Amino acid sequence: MAEKFTIYTSPESQWVGVMHLALVEKGLKQDVDYDVKEVSLSNGDNFAPDYIAINPNGTVPSLTAPSLSKPITESADILRWIDARGTKTLAPEDAARSKEIVDLVHSPSMSTNLILFQARDANEMTNKKNSFWNTFLEGRQSRLDKELAAQPSHPFYVSKTAENLSVTSLYRADVGPTHEDFYKMTDDMYRTLAAGLDKLDSLIALPYAAGSRVSEADYNAVPWLSHAMMGADTPVKDVQDFGPLERLVQKTVPDFKIGSKTREWWANIAKTKAFKEVFPALH
Template sequence: MAQEKFILYSFVGSQWANVAHLGLAEKGFKSDDYEVKEVDLVKAENFNHEYLKINPNGTIPSLTSPSLERPLIESTDILRFLDETRGTSLVPSDPKAKEVAQKIIDLVHSNDLTTNLILLQAHDHEEMNAKRSSMWNDFVRARQAKLEEGKTAHPNHPFYGPKSEENGALYRLYTSASEDELQRFYETTHDMYRKFATGLDKLDTLLVLPYAVGDQVTEADFHIVPWLSHALWGAGTEPSDVQNFGTLEALIQKTMPGFEVKPRIKEWWSNISKTRAFKEVYPQLH
């Protein structure tokens, strides 16, 4: 009897969903081994009541399988689930390398290195006006509309109230903020870019090379790749210009003049971009 497929809930524009896609590529899964269900983040489908039954955090990715008691809703757990099914493990066997890998994973998933900074924040009026005229304005508005709809339909649901307040603060900045509110927003953006720059420098010190923790590709590599690709793309880098860090550096330099991405990160990126899984999932930045 054929083995039942697992289902990956994904979206082409989701940075963390691509942790799973890199794992699928690395482990040699075929398209008929699993099913992908697209959850459109631009339309805020991740906030649909039915999807929240799968992932109560309303995030992407998620994975369900007949072999699992409950859905997996974190990219780290999903990659490890895929990893355990076949081939050489992506989790380092050496305790020291395993510790470094976990530090790297924790760092790129931390608030200090959130790519929402690049996608949704603004340094000044010029950037804010550009955001308001871009897809991000539609994104913020669609999220708020879906959250308000969910709050009305399901007033006792624990997700919709807090999330609508959280997103509502950003929605108001995009639609009706006062000058004072915008100036505070810009100050927060500068603070966040300082932390982002510090986080990049910390990542540089953690990398062992040629890959994240040494000679073998590990789970750490497959968490850095989607995060860094999304940061480069979000900064405005031409998607086909995979090795160009200049646009991201210029954006950070608005807060940190003279900032440059350190050489070890660039060397690691050059190395990992030559791997089969990278080429399959990232023919261009996204």
């Protein structure tokens, strides 16, 4: 009998979707094959010292197992470890194409934090300040400040507190000229995002991301695109509606459209059992 393992997850985390899609694909069951530990991101529980001991990056998901010498802390690696239990089902037909897709959606230039936290003008900034994302950032900042006070020389807390504060301070400030550089940076980042979405469209093989069967390429790209759509204020049950995301990007790149291959791929992957179970709504 295969060993029981533990997953660290959160409904607030984008990348847990990679892991949960793999768990459904493999037919693994909570409490039978694995245990679940919830980690609240909005409370900053991923910055708690006991969690940092598991995942030094303070990110979610993570996976531990008796046979592992150390936890697995990257979602793509977690998927591969889960897939290796029994016959592999998520190995791509086109490994090179799959790698390009996985690397693209995980690249810093494609981070959905752009959509969630950043702004291009005073109106966007005001809306962000009045949104859940302000509360989210403050919850994280409060936890980081607490942990830094307890361990003032800890390298993780020193760097992460400063990183989070660089955005939180803009939310705390009155909207005005101090935000202009932030707006310009954000506008430039939307151009990069649009180019990245075009590249993703060019890479998709069809009917699935890397060929004729569902693979790790699909299960890494799905959580990214779902989170981007959610962040663009798409109604969470309208999983096929790319309009809000398109309009958000079009403010910077007026002629931007989600590509035809991306649309066809998304419609195909949305019919799968794993997608229906893990993404009944965008998150």
